[in-house]
Amino acid sequence: METSCPDPLRREAALKTTALAATLLFTHGQTTERTVIAAERLGRALGLTVRVLPYWGELTVEIEGTPISQIVPAKPLGVDMGRVLAVTTVIDQVCNDKLSHDAAEPALISAGRLPPASTPRFTLFAALGAASLGVIFGALDTTSLLLIAASAAIGALMRRWLSAVSTNPLIQPLCAAFVAGVVAAAAGRFQLSEATTLVAFCPCMVLVPGPHILNGAIDLARTRMALGPARLAYAAVIVLLICAGVLLGFAAVGVDLAVANSARPVPLVIDMVAAGCAVASFGTFFSMPWRLLPFPIVVGMFAHAVRWTLISAAGTSPATAALVSCMLVGIVVTPVADRLHLPFAALAFSAVVSMMPGFFLFNAAAGLVQLVSLGPGAPPMLLTGIAANGATAFLIVMAMTVGLILPRMLFERFSSTREQSQ
Known part of the structure; x- marks a missing residue:
């Protein structure tokens, strides 16, 4: 050489x-x-x-x-x-x-x-992933799940079409979220589903830029003060556009987006299967080769089982459950990502995507819209709900980020120390 x-x-x-x-x-x-x-x-x-x-x-x-x-x-x-x-x-x-x-x-x-994942595969797994998230958050009736899947599939097709006609990556989540809002608002107007809010939220959850959040957090932890905040700002803009898109969709149909009730718990087996389907869908979004998909699916199902047990059996908070589950994922995924030469953020986020607090985040956005429309006559409970949903979403994101990147940082530290000693 x-x-x-x-x-x-x-x-x-x-x-x-x-x-x-x-x-x-x-x-x-x-x-x-x-x-x-x-x-x-x-x-x-x-x-x-x-x-x-x-x-x-x-x-x-x-x-x-x-x-x-x-x-x-x-x-x-x-x-x-x-x-x-x-x-x-x-x-x-x-x-x-x-x-x-x-x-x-x-x-x-x-x-x-x-080439990225084919359009049929991308569309199919977008529908599967959104419907799986619907199951996890308690939308178990067939009509709601079909509406969620159809909305996500239409959004996926629109995203692929927009990627061919525009290089601006911000247009895609905005338009896909708008489609989700229109479908959910129409379902509410014609009384097609009782879970209208989940019909709106679940297709939007597959748009959340998790890898950018994780990469930005890792850069901040490594004191890359110019790059880390830029990554996080990009992710924040995408989240804001997702919220804006779904709200615009409801406004276009002339229906108000109501704040959803707390998600109904589902049985452990159903929860694990749905989590595995969600992992498979995000692996497809990130163009993961077929042969590598089983690994994050198994890890994601295990992590969600741990989360379910901590919340349902031990009574811990969603943030604490997310921290423990994501730390386990970080421990397992870190050496595998390095060995397979895969991007850690994408692989890790694929495994824990179903834990993202999109339900709380979009609920907070819906509450803010109601607060603006009601003005001084808004009930105090609405303001309390906005604060609670926003704080819960923030704590879960922080817990997931720390849980995933801490094992990563420790592993890299240990590896560099070992290499220097050899």
């Missing part, structure tokens, strides 16, 4: 290849730390000692000890496990002398062009 790259042309080609690999990993959901490690490892294999400096909007790859660098535009807007796996495979092949240096760039370009 080469250790130096004195020829200017070869050095420029090696720098370009390294920057391409870093960009593909960064923009398709890999954690920042793993992106940096993989790119620097590839640089060494190509004969360069490089530093990778990621920011929102660009990546800087510079050769240490020289003023030579390359700045490439890069925004971490998407999540694609298949492409991350393919790019990392190319890096491993180069580092293990199984792929020539000249063939590295074409191989990376091919990896970056891998």
